[in-house]
Amino acid sequence: MAFWNGWAGKLFGRSVARDYVARLDRPNLFWPQTSWVDWLSGSQDAYEVAYGNPVAARCADMIGQAVAQLPVEVWRDGQRLEAHPLLAVLNQRANGEDSAGQVKYGLAVLMATYGQAYLRGVRVTAGLSEIYVHGRKGFEARRDRHGVLSGYEFRRENGGPVVFPNEADGWCEVRRIIRQRPNLRDKAASPVEMAGRSIEENNAVRNYAKGQFEHQGRRPAVVVVDKDSTLEPDQIREERVRLSQQMKDDATRRLPTFLAGTLSYQELGASSSDMQAMDLRNATAREICFGLGVPPVLLGIAGDSTFNNQAEARAGFARDTVRPLCGFIAGELTAWLQPVAPGVEIRFDYSADAASAADEAVRWERAARGVGLSINEKRRLVGFGPVGDEGDVVLVAGSEVPLGVKVEGTQ
Incomplete structure (x- = not known):
């Protein structure tokens, strides 16, 4: 019976520890x-x-x-x-x-x-x-x-x-x-x-x-339990509570923190x-x-x-x-x-x-x-009606002359 209890306790404890580590x-x-x-x-x-x-x-x-x-x-x-x-x-x-x-x-x-x-x-x-x-x-x-x-x-x-x-x-x-x-x-x-x-x-x-x-610029993080950890589940829970309290008290902490007792704090993702x-x-x-x-x-x-x-x-x-x-x-x-x-x-x-x-x-x-358009044509272009026969004239710039015409007073 003692052998059975010891073997069952080891098996049960190992399964619990493995499950707890997996969840962490x-x-x-x-x-x-x-x-x-x-x-x-x-x-x-x-x-x-x-x-x-x-x-x-x-x-x-x-x-x-x-x-x-x-x-x-x-x-x-x-x-x-x-x-x-x-x-x-x-x-x-x-x-x-x-x-x-x-x-x-x-x-x-x-x-x-x-x-x-x-x-x-x-x-x-x-x-x-x-x-x-x-x-x-x-x-x-x-x-x-x-x-x-x-x-x-x-x-x-x-x-x-x-x-x-x-x-x-x-x-x-x-x-x-x-x-x-x-x-x-x-x-x-x-x-x-x-x-x-x-x-x-x-x-x-x-x-x-x-x-x-x-979260004051901190990224998401996890607590990882090492393979050779000898901590009991109760100790792991206590460390997690202490870690949470520490992060609450120190709002400026941004870098990963390594704690004693084979527990490590690691940030996830990129900044x-x-x-x-x-x-x-x-x-x-x-x-x-x-x-x-x-x-x-x-x-x-x-x-x-x-x-x-x-x-x-x-x-x-x-x-x-x-x-x-x-x-x-x-x-x-x-x-x-x-x-x-x-x-x-x-x-x-x-x-x-x-x-x-x-x-x-x-x-x-x-x-x-619009060069070459009469006044009435310009008015129709913008949506207005004609102003009579006097609006059918075409206005051109007075300073423009043909290329072959010699202007008086020039050499």
């Missing part, structure tokens, strides 16, 4: 993060992912603000209508809770994050009385056995589903605006999902910098200077801006030289991001409202955006330098 030698992740596959598969909300990153959140907000400040126009047969029931809903008061600007802002932000949004409108004669914007949560497209869209279904949290069917004239109270993927009809091309890897990397760099700040965290943060921030369609210059991100100044960046943002998005939304609204207001066309007024101001400045410069 296996360091844990210092800053745990959600894996990319988890939120890419839909476990996380695209807007929440963008909202959790300051660069992505600011890009989405800039797109929403740019779209919200543009007025909506109603056209029919090539003429802009000054009075129409749709103008009050699309430019003034969208519903009892939201203004038209808020609805346009929400629609643009959802398109910039999800790549899709849902509009719900209350139908009246020749227009809408109210219009609402919703995210994709709770909505589901319904199709018949041939795969043709027959309406939408909204699943409430407390209650049964609400069905919005297609009526006989083609009208449906709900309209989904979606940037479809070419290979998947019901899957949206989400800009946040495209820039998701850069968002994850940018958050990782920010978390690393935050950890450095909270912030080795990783060049600031350069990596700016690089990932530029990738996020490129994915969402916002020039990095507008966010004050260093290292970007795509545009010469803020004016060029704002004009490029309006021309390459805001206008295509507005044109896409206007086309969807036009198709949706045909059963309500046949023959109307929805457009956005771009006359006040940055791209229009830049184009106008270019036209004025071209008109001023």
Whole structure:
């Protein structure tokens, strides 16, 4: 029995020691993060992912603000209508809770994050009385056995589903605006999902910098037990407590510390200077801006030289991001409202955006330098009407003479 107890005690103690050493030698992740596959598969909300990153959140907000400040126009047969029931809903008061600007802002932000949004409108004669914007949560497209869209279904949290069917004239109270993927009809091309890897990397760099700040510049560390250690588990725990207390008391300790009793303290990873965290943060921030369609210059991100100044960046943002998005939304609204207001066309007024101001400045410069043009031709070039027959004259510089003419008073 004594032999059995001694042999079992040695075996049990050796297994415990080996397990304890293994757990000490296996360091844990210092800053745990959600894996990319988890939120890419839909476990996380695209807007929440963008909202959790300051660069992505600011890009989405800039797109929403740019779209919200543009007025909506109603056209029919090539003429802009000054009075129409749709103008009050699309430019003034969208519903009892939201203004038209808020609805346009929400629609643009959802398109910039999800790549899709849902509009719900209350139908009246020749227009809408109210219009609402919703995210994709709770909505589901319904199709018949041939795969043709027959309406939408909204699943409430407390209650049964609400069905919005297609009526006989083609009208449906709900309209989904979606940037479809070419290979998947019901899957949206989400800009946040495209820039998701850069968002994850940018958050990782920010978390690393935050950890450095909270731990006074010290890097993650582990306590390693040597192979020939004779310490008991209780002694190891006491050393760990003493080490933790020592690091708390001395906030300036940065170098590895070797303790007595075959325990060693080792830092893990590289320093912030080795990783060049600031350069990596700016690089990932530029990738996020490129994915969402916002020039990095507008966010004050260093290292970007795509545009010469803020004016060029704002004009490029309006021309390459805001206008295509507005044109896409206007086309969807036009198709949706045909059963309500046949023959109307929805457009956005771009006359006040940055791209229009830049184009106008270019036209004025071209008109001023237009040699051989009459006054009326220059006025038509910048958008003004003629001033009469006296404007058909061509003005030239008085100091310019032909090459073969000899000027009096010269040799």
